[in-house]
Amino acid sequence: MSYDVAIVGMGAAGLQAAISSSRKKARTVVLGRPEDSALYGAEVENYFGVPRTSGKELLRTGMEQAESFGAELRQEDVIEMSKSEGGFKLLSDMGTEIEAKALIVASGIMRKKLNIPGEKELFGKGVSYCASCDCNFYKGKPVAVIGAGSEAAVSAELMTHYASKVYWVAAELDASEGLREKALKAGAELVSSPPKEIGGDDKVSRLTLEDGSELEVNGVFIELGARSTTDMAMDLGVMPTPEGEIKVDKDFSAGVEGVYACGDITGKPWQVAKAAGEGGVAGERAAKYARGL
Amino acid sequence: MSGNIVTLTDNNFDSFIEENPLVLVDCWAPWCKPCHMLAPILEELADELVGKAAIGKLNVDENPGISYRFNISAIPTMLVFKNGVMQEPLVGVRPKEDIKKYLQSKM
Numbered sequence: 001m002s003y004d005v006a007i008v009g010m011g012a013a014g015l016q017a018a019i020s021s022s023r024k025k026a027r028t029v030v031l032g033r034p035e036d037s038a039l040y041g042a043e044v045e046n047y048f049g050v051p052r053t054s055g056k057e058l059l060r061t062g063m064e065q066a067e068s069f070g071a072e073l074r075q076e077d078v079i080e081m082s083k084s085e086g087g088f089k090l091l092s093d094m095g096t097e098i099e100a101k102a103l104i105v106a107s108g109i110m111r112k113k114l115n116i117p118g119e120k121e122l123f124g125k126g127v128s129y130c131a132s133c134d135c136n137f138y139k140g141k142p143v144a145v146i147g148a149g150s151e152a153a154v155s156a157e158l159m160t161h162y163a164s165k166v167y168w169v170a171a172e173l174d175a176s177e178g179l180r181e182k183a184l185k186a187g188a189e190l191v192s193s194p195p196k197e198i199g200g201d202d203k204v205s206r207l208t209l210e211d212g213s214e215l216e217v218n219g220v221f222i223e224l225g226a227r228s229t230t231d232m233a234m235d236l237g238v239m240p241t242p243e244g245e246i247k248v249d250k251d252f253s254a255g256v257e258g259v260y261a262c263g264d265i266t267g268k269p270w271q272v273a274k275a276a277g278e279g280g281v282a283g284e285r286a287a288k289y290a291r292g293l
Numbered sequence: 294m295s296g297n298i299v300t301l302t303d304n305n306f307d308s309f310i311e312e313n314p315l316v317l318v319d320c321w322a323p324w325c326k327p328c329h330m331l332a333p334i335l336e337e338l339a340d341e342l343v344g345k346a347a348i349g350k351l352n353v354d355e356n357p358g359i360s361y362r363f364n365i366s367a368i369p370t371m372l373v374f375k376n377g378v379m380q381e382p383l384v385g386v387r388p389k390e391d392i393k394k395y396l397q398s399k400m
Binding site: 123124125128132133134136137138203219231239240241 | 322324325326327328329330331333334354360364365366367368369370382384385386387388389
């Protein structure tokens with residue numbers, strides 16, 4: 001499917017970008033899940049012109065507005081981004097392929113840490129946040145991959161090619177069926193009790209679960225949420241900061257032609273007003289770029 | 294790459310640690326994206342800290358000996374040595390100022 005503007009992220013920044021872009025007559029698609037937005041669970045009382053309301057309600061209204069101007073909303077996670085002849089190509093966890101002339105990254109900041117005992121102490125000593133970086137160090141060793149979303153599914157499948165045993169620890173799976181099946185077929189064993197503590201002296205040797213059971217593992221990969229968008233953006237030549245933010249110019253261009261970023265991912269303050277303001281500008285600029293105006 | 298960064302291997306690693314009073318070794322691999330985020334930061338630091346700290350890069354894929362010796366299980370990992378003695382390593386991508394402060398605290 002081909003569009004002028006593809007937006008990754010269905011929060012305040014992404015939806016406002018979609019409203020602005022579609023009002024500029026650009027064929028616009030938004031990919032993401034509103035429940036992954038930081039706004040989803042928030043109460044909002046500091047947004048101009050809107051009395052105290054829930055983030056959920058703002059998102060619902062914003063989605064209706066975006067659709068009313070012609071934007072297409074797809075509640076799917078993007079798992080791959082690449083450059084193509086006409087601009088950019090995206091692949092979603094549902095297998096949808098999207099082509100677009102301009103791309104807006106509005107995916108917010110993902111929570112990366114679990115905050116369980118042992119996680120901080122054993123980071124770099126068996127605890128990893130990047131399976132694709134560290135897979136090679138776990139050849140023939142048992143590991144656990146923690147996370148319920150697409151990033152964990154992809155990592156669990158990857159680790160089956162290296163580790164002697166892969167436990168996929170996920171209380172409530174929300175990875176798409178395709179990715180889930182791929183990981184399980186490759187040999188990952190699903191464990192449904194939540195993780196409680198990572199143990200070991202100077203190296204990881206076990207993962208204790210809430211139900212009291214213990215997994216004997218040498219590696220624990222923490223892969224929460226959807227695949228990190230900053231990670232994928234690097235495939236397009238966008239270089240994030242060590243804090244995982246994407247630096248933008250006054251047009252919200254991310255430093256690569258046709259790629260824009262807005263919202264929490266460009267840095268603090270993480271507020272609806274900033275996200276919506278940036279989304280408005282980014283949507284307009286991306287639409288103009290895509291339409292050659 | 295900055296002329297002030299030395300490419301290290303299993304063969305020249307020990308002499309580099311011995312010859313320089315303060316050393317930072319970036320253990321990296323080509324497939325590791327965060328490693329690429331760290332690279333330009335270390336290039337700047339290598340230029341800024343000339344004469345104060347020596348910075349080297351070690352490809353863990355091509356030099357398994359050193360990775361095994363120092364028990365490296367995550368990349369990027371920055372090994373730090375003061376007068377040949379290993380200090381607490383820095384794991385993961387860190388902001389430039391954090392790395393600089395850490396090295397300065399060892400000077």
